Amino acid sequence: MTERLAHRAVERSVGRRRAEYEAEVARIVEVTFTLIQRTGSLDPSMRDILAEAGLSTQAFYRYFTSKDELMLALLDEGRRQLIETLQRRMRQAESPAEQVRAWIEGVLSQAANAAAAARTRPWVLSEQRLAELFPEEQQSSVDLLLAVLHDPVERLEGPPGHHGADGSASPAVLVYRLTFATLRSHLVARTSPTPAETEALVVFCLRGLTQ
DSSP: OHHHHHHHHHHHHHHHHHHHHHHHHHHHHHHHHHHHHHHOOSSOOHHHHHHHHTOOHHHHHHHOSSHHHHHHHHHHHHHHHHHHHHHHHHHTOSSHHHHHHHHHHHHHHHHHSHHHHHHHHHHHHTHHHHHHHSHHHHHHHHHHHHHHHHHHHHHHHOSTTSSSTTSSOOHHHHHHHHHHHHHHHHHHHTOOOOHHHHHHHHHHHHHHHHO
């Protein structure tokens, strides 16, 4: 009995500590997003992050080995939110072509909305540096976005294995690259894609997938 009670006490203590740590990590990530939105800077200082979060340098390094690793956490959070947005849009589409359209329009909408652009800009512009520092994590994040697109693209292009078998990029990867290159250019210029530009990209991708 005493041993079981002691075990429960330890589990409760560990559980409380884990919840506290998770809350601190979430606070650091959210504060960094807020600072980027408020200041327009893609590289807020550690001092500002910790002051805003009300945490010490020691607390920061409990969770992150560097500010680059924090940026990777922001990348993951930004992509998680984007994936949820894309999935919600795609669920409303009735055909593979409309799902591809919903995916492209959902990605480009990140540049059309000021708040979304402010949150998306840092990880899009830091993508290459993060890919060099954390190649596996970066690729895993990209793969999650591609996974959402893969099924409707495969249904549009016909039998699996027809494209990309020679080592070239798959159609889903090409749609990803074209769409994110367009998004990146607008985020850098702080502009929004016009409806005509978005439609032209959708038509171009769908034509390439179905021919």
